[in-house]
Amino acid sequence: MAEPRPVLEMTGIVKEFPGVRALSGVDFRLFPGEIHALLGENGAGKSTLIKVLTGVHSLDGGTITLDGQSVRFASPLQAQQAGISTVYQEVNLCPNLSVAENIFIGREPTRAGRIQWKQLRRKAAELVDRLGLDIDVTAPLSSYPLAVQQLVAIVRSVGTGDSVAEGSGTKVLILDEPTSSLDRDEVLELFALMRRLKEQGVAILFVSHFLDQIYEVCDRMTVLRNGTLVGEHMVSDLDQVGLVQLMIGKALDQLEELHDHQLHSGVGEPLLQADGLGRTGGIAPFDLEIKKGEVIGLAGLLGSGRTELARLLFGADQPDSGKVTIGGKQVSMSAPNDAIAAGVAFCSENRKTEGLVPDLTVRENIILALQAARGWTRPIPVSQRDELVAKYIKALDIRPANPEARVGQLSGGNQQKVLLARWLITQPKLLILDEPTRGIDIGAKAEIQKLVVSLSEDGMSVLYIAAELEEVLRLSHTIGVLRDRRLVAQIANGPEITTSRILETIASGEHQ
Amino acid sequence: MTTTSRWRALTHHQLFWPVAVLVVLLLVNIPFTPDFFSIRMSDGHLYGSLVSIVLFGSPLILVAVGMTLVIATGGIDLSVGAVVAIAGALACSYMSGQADQNALSGVLLAMGLALLAALVCGLWNGFLVARMGIQPIIATLIIMVAGRGVAQLITDGQIITVNSEPYKLIGGGYWLTLPFSIFVVAVVVAVTVALTRRTALGLLVESVGGNAEASRLVGIRSRRIKIMVYVFCALCAGIAGLMISSNTSAADGNNAGLWIELDAILAVVIGGTSLLGGRFSIGGTVVGALVIQTLTTTIYTIGVPTQTNLVFKAVVVIVVCLLQSPKFRAKVFGTKGRGRATGPAETAAVAEAAPKMEVSR
Structure with a gap:
């Protein structure tokens, strides 16, 4: 067990937004030298708690004690100066600058107003070295993959404070979903860094949707639900099933139902046919047939060409070889409009940048695709529009169920549902879902997977991309395996197909 | 409790601050011009400071309304001042060549020519921005600079004066006791609101400005939308150009509409439309333009x-x-x-x- 005195203690935290009580009386404590998981469904209050702690939001009630002293931060900068650093899911660094510059940006060692470049590089190299990372600090940040950039972001944040040279200014490090876009090896490297920081006495607050990762790296966890504290447990005292029940507040029927479900066999005639479709630098030419009511899952490592394949089928990128036939008619695929007109819908993996219009309301975001298809001169009649929107908000259980809410203020899972509603409303023949369950909580995840099953039972074809093989395996009739930007195999799902079989195919590039 | 919450709802209304500023600016005038708010009737026309603010502010309101839509798509149009000059120059130079400047057909043709030229300018801007992918500030800079030259070419470097009763009506005439330009502005604003809010155009414009890539992936033909707003903006500027030259019965290629693009952008911003694009408010823009015109008037009255x-x-x-x-x-x-x-x-x-x-x- 860690020492009895917590480095950070939050008691009775209350935070209200107009009309919503985001946190009601939450207690939270963090001990030095521990990795502490903060868990809960989307909208449970995890982000709000972090934002209240780091001064992004003001506090409406309760106290925060850091190192025995009562504190209240008015800005993230103040929190950082007091020793609380945060690294977010998206890397907020400058890719065109060198690693060393990124680590010291805004606090470069200077003499008489001039930056001491040599000293800066030396210090950066020391810092990186002491944390056991093998990174050339003079190389531009963009020459490293996203995972390494994330590590650099962490190095930067622990190197904050006056004692930059010692790198010990940080008492509390908050990692908000750092692993959501990393592959397995990269996650391991991140964990190694986290453990080293832990040994140096840093208290780490870790937020992740991957329960396996929590069990791998964390010591203790705090579970929130609907803005209240559900419990604080040692990781060793609570198994995954118990944890999930705590998080969603009900038994696992929903998920188990899905585990037992049988793939329906009502796959019909061919819907879409791609012949030699390819794009240089994207994906090598491939042939693919999608049947009516069929779910095709794409498996492969990050960067293996899953997204690129999907984008070609939607006309989001222009193919430079091959052709696509949908329902017997050739479709030019020179722009998304062509694909949409042929009944294809595409939910991008990047909800924020390629999906939502954050300033617009839930209602406006939902009707956008349908309205675009009708053209600007034919607005959807108000009564019909409101009815449709209400229907889908209800069917997908979008919360808050307020069509006038700004979509940017919704939680990740609900934003994903808004995107789904946007396309379902157009009644597509083929729905392409690129990582629809990334970064959303387990309850919403199960709902979306159930939805995919019922849509395909109703005759809609689905192209499903997910990083988790179990997810792909559970839902798909056919599994397309990608490797090095090539569609290497198409495997008909069956009882003998297991995740390890798929993994073998990914690893070897062959399917027997 | 209800009064405070009502007060809060009021102060949080999008138009509260622009309107508050407008009212304060108007009140500032009273110590200097005690009869600032009085409106008197003479010759069957209404006169007064308030009337002249709207009258002189009319071209700015028109240009700013067009600018609002361009800004909502995440763009900007610096060429409106030059379009104002071109429209005025074309109309006046055509009329000055006519034997009978008071012939209605000639005047209508002159106005049609001017608006056609504005439309071409708008198409050019839209083409550069939407088709060629040139940044709006650069694309519209071309006509901002070259357009003044074109206007001077049309007027031969001279200030062309016209003497036409029908033409005088648009910017300097009266109808139903009020300046005619007020009616023109009212119609343009009403048409713009109907065009954007009665159809889906407003939503699509806000979507393109709010997230261009998401809009493309949702199937919005954003090029078409962008070209449309630049054309619309140029047409508004064209009407403003007719109004200004009509008011002075002269076309000055050099000075007509000079710097109006900056006042228009300012009016849009004061009206609460973000320069980053997305949500827009036509009502806010009108108030914003009135704020600027009132400010200009106030500067003169308080000396x-x-x-x-x-x-x-x-x-x-x-x-x-x-x-x-x-x-x-x-x-x-x-x-x-x-x-x-x-x-x-x-x-x-x-x-x-x-x-x-x-x-x-």
Whole structure:
């Protein structure tokens, strides 16, 4: 067990937004030298708690004690100066600058107003070295993959404070979903860094949707639900099933139902046919047939060409070889409009940048695709529009169920549902879902997977991309395996197909 | 309780601060011009400071309304001043060549020619921005600079004067006791509101400005939308150009509509439309344009020396922009920092853009 005195203690935290009580009386404590998981469904209050702690939001009630002293931060900068650093899911660094510059940006060692470049590089190299990372600090940040950039972001944040040279200014490090876009090896490297920081006495607050990762790296966890504290447990005292029940507040029927479900066999005639479709630098030419009511899952490592394949089928990128036939008619695929007109819908993996219009309301975001298809001169009649929107908000259980809410203020899972509603409303023949369950909580995840099953039972074809093989395996009739930007195999799902079989195919590039 | 919540709802209304500033500016005039609010009838026409503010503000309102849609798509149109000059120059030079300048057909043809030229300018801007992918500020800079030259070519470097009763009506005439230009503005504003809110155009414009890539992936033909707003903006500028040249019965290729693009952008921003694109408010823009015109009038009535009136204007604009920033209000008035949902980026853009534009004059 860690020492009895917590480095950070939050008691009775209350935070209200107009009309919503985001946190009601939450207690939270963090001990030095521990990795502490903060868990809960989307909208449970995890982000709000972090934002209240780091001064992004003001506090409406309760106290925060850091190192025995009562504190209240008015800005993230103040929190950082007091020793609380945060690294977010998206890397907020400058890719065109060198690693060393990124680590010291805004606090470069200077003499008489001039930056001491040599000293800066030396210090950066020391810092990186002491944390056991093998990174050339003079190389531009963009020459490293996203995972390494994330590590650099962490190095930067622990190197904050006056004692930059010692790198010990940080008492509390908050990692908000750092692993959501990393592959397995990269996650391991991140964990190694986290453990080293832990040994140096840093208290780490870790937020992740991957329960396996929590069990791998964390010591203790705090579970929130609907803005209240559900419990604080040692990781060793609570198994995954118990944890999930705590998080969603009900038994696992929903998920188990899905585990037992049988793939329906009502796959019909061919819907879409791609012949030699390819794009240089994207994906090598491939042939693919999608049947009516069929779910095709794409498996492969990050960067293996899953997204690129999907984008070609939607006309989001222009193919430079091959052709696509949908329902017997050739479709030019020179722009998304062509694909949409042929009944294809595409939910991008990047909800924020390629999906939502954050300033617009839930209602406006939902009707956008349908309205675009009708053209600007034919607005959807108000009564019909409101009815449709209400229907889908209800069917997908979008919360808050307020069509006038700004979509940017919704939680990740609900934003994903808004995107789904946007396309379902157009009644597509083929729905392409690129990582629809990334970064959303387990309850919403199960709902979306159930939805995919019922849509395909109703005759809609689905192209499903997910990083988790179990997810792909559970839902798909056919599994397309990608490797090095090539569609290497198409495997008909069956009882003998297991995740390890798929993994073998990914690893070897062959399917027997 | 209800009164405070009603007050809050009022102060959080999008138009509250622009309107408040407008009212204050109007009140400032009273000590200097006691009869500022009085409106009198003479010769069957209404006269008074309020009437002249709307009359002289009409071209600015027109240009700013067009600019609103361009800005909502995330663009900007610097060429409107030049389009104002071209439209006026074309109309006047055509009429001055006519034997009978009072013939209605000639006047209508002159106006049609001017608006056609404006339309071509708008198509050119839209083509460069939407088809060629040139940044709007650069694309529209071309006509901003070259357009003045074109206007001078048309007028042969001279100031062309016309003497046409029908033409005089648009910018200087009266109808039903009110300046005719007020009716023109009312029609254009009503048409714009109907065009954007009765159809889906407003939604699609806001979507393109709010997230261009998402809009493409949702199937919105954003090129078409962009071309449309640039054409619309140029047409508004064209009508403004007719109004200005009609008011003075002369076309001055050099000075007509000079710097009006900056006032128009300012009016849009004061009206609460973000320079980053997305949500727009036509009503806000109209109020914003009236604020600017009132400010110009006020500067004259309170007797600010002409050498320093731009500095005075800049100071007022800074105050307006600060008042609109929820952050600033929270700091100064200590109101709870629950500003409207408008992001800090938006207000920052307001605060930065406005003073710069004025100083550059």
